[in-house]
Amino acid sequence: MQRESLVHRCTVALLIVSASICSAQSAPTIAVAPQYDTTHVYVAPENVDAFVKAFLGTFGGTSTKQVVATVTPTPSSTTSQLLQTPVGTVSLFAFKTPVPYPFGAERTGYLVSDFDAAIAAAKSTGADVLVDSFPDPIGRDAVIQWPGGVNTQLYWHFKTPSYQPFQMVPENRVYLSSVRVAEFLQSFLAFSHGKVVSDDPHAAGVEIGRAGETFRRIRVESLFGKLTVLMTDGHLPYPYGRELTGYEVVSLTDTLAKAKSLGVGIIVQPYTSDGRRAAMVEFPGGYIAEVHEIIR
Incomplete structure (x- = not known):
């Protein structure tokens, strides 16, 4: 897939490190939980x-x-x-x-x-x-x-809400091009005071419907929660890029069984990658989501 030059890859890495180090100085902490x-x-x-x-x-x-x-x-x-x-x-x-x-x-x-x-x-x-x-x-x-x-x-x-913490924190899934990924990360990390927890330039393409290929996947965590950046060339088979959120569950098999009984479509069958077993579902009304369990 993307084959960045060594200079470009180094520039991207330096921008991410710089954003992570400088985030505390660049913006106040305004996230809640x-x-x-x-x-x-x-x-x-x-x-x-x-x-x-x-x-x-x-x-x-x-x-x-x-x-x-x-x-x-x-x-x-x-x-x-x-x-x-x-x-x-x-x-x-x-x-x-x-x-x-x-x-x-x-x-x-x-x-x-x-x-x-x-x-x-x-x-x-x-x-x-x-x-x-x-x-x-x-x-x-x-x-x-x-x-x-x-x-x-x-x-x-006006009145501060009070909600129970999640049992498992969901992830915001963002698809970006190689042209804008560094700029996005620099901005979001500075705003959120977040940190990059993993950056895999050779993530398995099965995660974006392109088995046998690779792409770059970056995982970020902050007080706003989890965010996963999927850097691709935009050649995405349906439904990849349509999902907004990834939900972690205890048992993917049990969750999909419940979902299916309630009229939810399983539009990508379960696959395993990066220590996860995941699938894509579509709820009544058209909302598409990724659902996964962590393989422990």
């Missing part, structure tokens, strides 16, 4: 009940009461609810009106402890602000974009 960070899922109104039943039935957990609200700075209407499971949280939206741009393209929502400081930090570390600060019924929001085109919603609540 992984259990306050959610995957944003948009489904059609008619798919809400089936999605909630399948998602909670597969992973366990509960849902907050469904409300109808305006969660964008321009007029709109959506049902909204929070699905909280031991392995990850979903902010579920079912818009009754057309979805205003650029909402629907953000992958995750990150709770921050100081909203204004978070926006300033995002700008200072190289992120763009696609949607500037706006109020919602319970706090403030903005949408930022990291280098490489990865959209994230930042939010802050």
Whole structure:
């Protein structure tokens, strides 16, 4: 797959090391904890009940009461609810009106402890602000974009929430090109005060649907949770690149059996790589996720 020159590889490595070392100086710590960070899922109104039943039935957990609200700075209407499971949280939206741009393209929502400081930090570390600060019924929001085109919603609540820690922390899965990966990492590490926990330039291609080949996989951890960067040339078979989150479970076999009984499609059959047994699933409404167990 990608064959970077030695000079380019060294430059990328130096940028990552520099970002890791300098993150404490480049931005304040504004993350709270992984259990306050959610995957944003948009489904059609008619798919809400089936999605909630399948998602909670597969992973366990509960849902907050469904409300109808305006969660964008321009007029709109959506049902909204929070699905909280031991392995990850979903902010579920079912818009009754057309979805205003650029909402629907953000992958995750990150709770921050100081909203204004978070926006300033995002700008200072190289992120763009696609949607500037706006109020919602319970706090403030903005949408930022990291280098490489990865959209994230930042939010802050008037009343600080209190959620139980995850049993297993999910991973945000980000696909990037070799052109932007260094810039993304430099920005995200500085913003999140995160660290690179592994960087494999020859990860097994079966993880992106290209068995027999290799690609570069970088795993990052921070107070915002886990993030996996998959650097590819974009030649991805379906559904790779469509999934937003990877969920760790105790038993992949048991989880897939529950999921299948609830109408969830198994769209990539289980495979083993990098100490994991993993599969891809599609929930009612079209939400695609990676699910994996750690081989211990």
